[in-house]
Amino acid sequence: MRRMFNIYNNNMSQESKLLTIQNCREDIIGELDAIIQYANHYYATEDLVTRATILDIMEEEKLHVGQLFGLLFSLDPTSKTQFEEGIKEFEELKDKMK
Ligand SMILES: [Fe+2]
Numbered sequence: 001m002r003r004m005f006n007i008y009n010n011n012m013s014q015e016s017k018l019l020t021i022q023n024c025r026e027d028i029i030g031e032l033d034a035i036i037q038y039a040n041h042y043y044a045t046e047d048l049v050t051r052a053t054i055l056d057i058m059e060e061e062k063l064h065v066g067q068l069f070g071l072l073f074s075l076d077p078t079s080k081t082q083f084e085e086g087i088k089e090f091e092e093l094k095d096k097m098k
Pocket residue numbers: 031034060061064
């Protein structure tokens with residue numbers, strides 16, 4: 001019987017976990033690429049129905065980015081710590097520029 005891959009399996013081997021983390025990062029890139037493409041297509045048309053459709057899809061892709069970061073952070077808590085530290089450093093720099 002074929003074994004199903006289960007990301008919630010706490011008994012995942014270290015190698016499998018690392019592969020899943022890397023796949024998650026690639027999937028984030030894919031979602032960001034999709035957002036860029038939809039934005040380009042949004043601005044390439046003046047048709048309002050097309051724009052509304054593309055905008056709706058593009059917003060959904062942003063949600064997917066959030067879901068994937070949630071997954072990444074659960075698999076690699078250090079990524080979450082560094083991500084939050086990066087936001088904090090950005091906010092500090094932004095405040096200094098005011
Ligand atoms: Fe997506």
